[in-house]
Amino acid sequence: MAESNFWLDYILPLLLIVGYILAIVxxxxxxxxxxxxxxxxxxxxxxxxxxxxxxGPFGLFQPLADGAKFFLKETIIPSGANRVLFLLAxxxxxxxxxxxxxxxxxDQHLVLADINVGILYLFAVSSLGVYGxxxxxxxxxxxxxFLGALRSAAQMVSYEVSIGFVLVTVLLAAGSLNxxxxxxxxxxxxxxxxxxxxxxIYLISALxxxxxxxxxxxxxxxxxxxxxxxxxxxxSWVLFMMGEYANIILLSGIAVILFLGGWLPPxxxxxxxxxxxxxxxxxxxxxxxxxxxxxxxxxxxxxxDQLMRLGWKVFxxxxxxxxxxxxxxxxLFGWLPK
Amino acid sequence: xxxxxIVFYVFAVVTVAAGVMVVVSxxxxxxxxxxxxAFFSSAGLFVLMGAExxxxxxxxxxxxxxxxxxxxxxxxxxxxxxxxxxxxxxxLPVGGVVGVILLAELILVFASGAADIxxxxxxxxxxxxxxxxxxTEALGNILYTRYAYLFQAAGLVLLVAMIGAIVLTHRRRVGxxxxxxxxxxARDPKDVIELKDVKPGEGASWKSx
Numbered sequence: 001m002a003e004s005n006f007w008l009d010y011i012l013p014l015l016l017i018v019g020y021i022l023a024i025v026x027x028x029x030x031x032x033x034x035x036x037x038x039x040x041x042x043x044x045x046x047x048x049x050x051x052x053x054x055x056g057p058f059g060l061f062q063p064l065a066d067g068a069k070f071f072l073k074e075t076i077i078p079s080g081a082n083r084v085l086f087l088l089a090x091x092x093x094x095x096x097x098x099x100x101x102x103x104x105x106x107d108q109h110l111v112l113a114d115i116n117v118g119i120l121y122l123f124a125v126s127s128l129g130v131y132g133x134x135x136x137x138x139x140x141x142x143x144x145x146f147l148g149a150l151r152s153a154a155q156m157v158s159y160e161v162s163i164g165f166v167l168v169t170v171l172l173a174a175g176s177l178n179x180x181x182x183x184x185x186x187x188x189x190x191x192x193x194x195x196x197x198x199x200x201i202y203l204i205s206a207l208x209x210x211x212x213x214x215x216x217x218x219x220x221x222x223x224x225x226x227x228x229x230x231x232x233x234x235x236s237w238v239l240f241m242m243g244e245y246a247n248i249i250l251l252s253g254i255a256v257i258l259f260l261g262g263w264l265p266p267x268x269x270x271x272x273x274x275x276x277x278x279x280x281x282x283x284x285x286x287x288x289x290x291x292x293x294x295x296x297x298x299x300x301x302x303x304x305d306q307l308m309r310l311g312w313k314v315f316x317x318x319x320x321x322x323x324x325x326x327x328x329x330x331x332l333f334g335w336l337p338k
Numbered sequence: 339x340x341x342x343x344i345v346f347y348v349f350a351v352v353t354v355a356a357g358v359m360v361v362v363s364x365x366x367x368x369x370x371x372x373x374x375x376a377f378f379s380s381a382g383l384f385v386l387m388g389a390e391x392x393x394x395x396x397x398x399x400x401x402x403x404x405x406x407x408x409x410x411x412x413x414x415x416x417x418x419x420x421x422x423x424x425x426x427x428x429x430l431p432v433g434g435v436v437g438v439i440l441l442a443e444l445i446l447v448f449a450s451g452a453a454d455i456x457x458x459x460x461x462x463x464x465x466x467x468x469x470x471x472x473x474t475e476a477l478g479n480i481l482y483t484r485y486a487y488l489f490q491a492a493g494l495v496l497l498v499a500m501i502g503a504i505v506l507t508h509r510r511r512v513g514x515x516x517x518x519x520x521x522x523x524a525r526d527p528k529d530v531i532e533l534k535d536v537k538p539g540e541g542a543s544w545k546s547x
Contacts, residue, residue: 010341085371116472120394127402131374134406138367138413146413153410157403177474305517 020112024101032245033063039293046297073234078141081231085139090232090239093132097246100125104253105180107263107277118179119167122254126163126209129247130156133211133218133228136240140231148227151304152211152218158311159208159215165319166202169195169326170258175337183262185337192259197322199259201315203291206251208311210244212292214299215307252288253281260284346386353379366412374405391474 037052037060044051052059077086103118105111115121130153137149171177173195174185192199208215219227229240256262261284263277302310330336356376360369377400384393471479481489536542 115390117390117394117474120391120398124394124397124402127398130402130406131409134409134413135371150410150414153406157406160402177472309519 017112021102024112025098028098028101028246028249029242031249032242033067035245035249035289036066036241037063038289039296042290042293043297067238070234070238075236076231076233078231080141082139082141085135086231087236089132089136089139090236090243092135093129093243094239094246095243096125096129096132097243097250100247100250101253103179104250104257105183105262106281108180110263110278111180114178114180117177119171119177119182119258122179123164123167126247126251126254127156127160129209132240132243136232137228140228142231144224144226144230145228148218148224148230152228155208155211155215155217155307155311158308159205159315162201162311162315162319163205163209165316165323166198166205167258168323169198169319172323172326172330173337179257179262183257183264186261186264187268190259190261190264195259195322195326198319199255201319202255202259203288204310205315206255207292207295208307210247210251210292212248213296214302216301217304217307248292249285249289252285252292255288256281256284260288342386346383349379349382349386352376353383366415367409370405370408370412373408374401377401377405389473391472391477 040062041051041059043049052062055061055065077083100122102112103115103121105114133152133156134149137145137147137152140146170182170191173191174182176182176185207213211218217227218224219229224230229237232240261280263281265272265275265277265280353376356372356379359372360376363369363372377396381393381396381401384390384396534542
């Protein structure tokens with residue numbers, strides 16, 4: 001009795017969960033490869049170049065070739081580096097890019113962990129992202145890497161604050177911390193219309209959180225020769241890169257859930273509602289990933305003091321003000337959920 | 339049930355072990371990293387108790403913000419590690435006494451029944467069962483109704499501390515040129531740019547005012 005229960009109660013669910021995790025992680029790795037290829041093609045098009053076009057049709061197998069190349073390269077660990085932390089940093093970075101997906105609802109019931117505090121979990125995961133970079137910068141025992149790490153720490157902590165306030169306004173409007181309920185609350189109107197300023201603040205802060213142009217000061221190749229990544233090579237570097245891309249897709253996915261109605265179709269009319277929700281979710285996420293690529297191909301890098309000014313003197317007061325406005329308006333007009 | 343017990347002991351052991359490593363590890367950066375590990379495993383303990391809101395807030399506030407600043411400061415310090423170890427036995431008695439006092443206080447609180455769940459003030463605001471109200475809602479209800487004034491007071495104390503820290507450390511250095519974004523935006527190209535048609539061999543002159 002007890003024996004059979006043990007298998008049914010513990011081992012079977014465990015195997016199921018492992019299966020679910022694989023079903024999420026493998027497509028994400030695939031999309032990381034696709035996004036890296038798409039980015040290079042898009043930048044090439046923006047600069048009137050051809051981009052990767054040698055390996056496979058239209059250069060489609062370029063990510064595979066790159067992967068094989070990095071895999072075969074030598075992993076170099078600097079003699080002055082702290083070995084354990086040096087190798088731990090890319091692992092942290094990469095796994096943080098993946099664990100956020102555990103709570104993302106791809107469709108109404110298509111979610112690994114439908115937890116009550118989903119949005120807080122995502123906030124926690126994104127606030128941890130800074131550790132991979134700080135540890136990498138410190139463990140490398142190199143000045144450039146360390147400068148990059150210090151910049152990144154200050155930058156991510158600053159923009160974290162405004163992202164927090166953005167989340168608060170979405171919570172006010174949705175009345176729940178559960179991601180599925182947040183999506184359901186947008187059935188009538190996607191939140192990016194009533195909360196348009198917060199949507200803009202979220203997108204810009206997401207650029208800063210993922211250290212992308214115009215906020216890529218931590219790696220700033222023209223002054224810091226690559227910042228925190230400067231001592232990394234082969235697979236350890238690839239983990240950083242894949243973590244960064246997984247993070248970009250994750251933050252785009254979060255934006256879709258918070259502001260663009262997640263798996264909901266644009267209008268609740270017949271031909272649109274019969275399309276599966278996951279298609280809508282992936283479509284919207286791709287649009288935002290394209291936005292990330294677009295900005296990288298368009299904007300120059302911010303100066304450090306401008307970055308801090310934007311974070312603390314513009315976004316923080318603006319988002320705080322908008323929290324008060326949203327809360328006040330909802331209370332005044334009785335729009336509060338429930 | 340068995341699994342829960344095992345998970346509890348794993349988290350508990352990791353928390354205590356990480357706490358010990360914070361104190362004994364030689365490198366202060368390692369200390370901070372062990373502190374982060376301790377925060378993490380305590381968050382795990384909170385989840386086991388069904389307090390998922392507290393677990394997430396613990397990670398967001400302590401790991402995501404406080405420990406980052408710790409790490410930031412500790413990494414920038416230029417510390418002589420052997421010097422840091424030198425006073426260990428000198429400070430051991432003082433530290434020991436503090437530890438013993440804290441332990442005695444904890445024992446007093448729990449032995450005297452001050453933390454008893456049947457006390458009138460605790461019964462007046464019972465924790466609702468987890469399947470009726472999510473614990474985010476339960477916490478919000480009690481914090482913003484029963485303890486609203488205390489909550490506001492705590493916020494004010496933090497605000498005063500923050501302003502105090504800024505006032506104490508803020509210096510305005512003289513002789514530094516500051517960038518004023520508003521002035522730059524307000525500049526009119528007509529006032530500062532002049533187009534001249536320069537004839538060959540003549541050169542141009544520009545009268546500065």
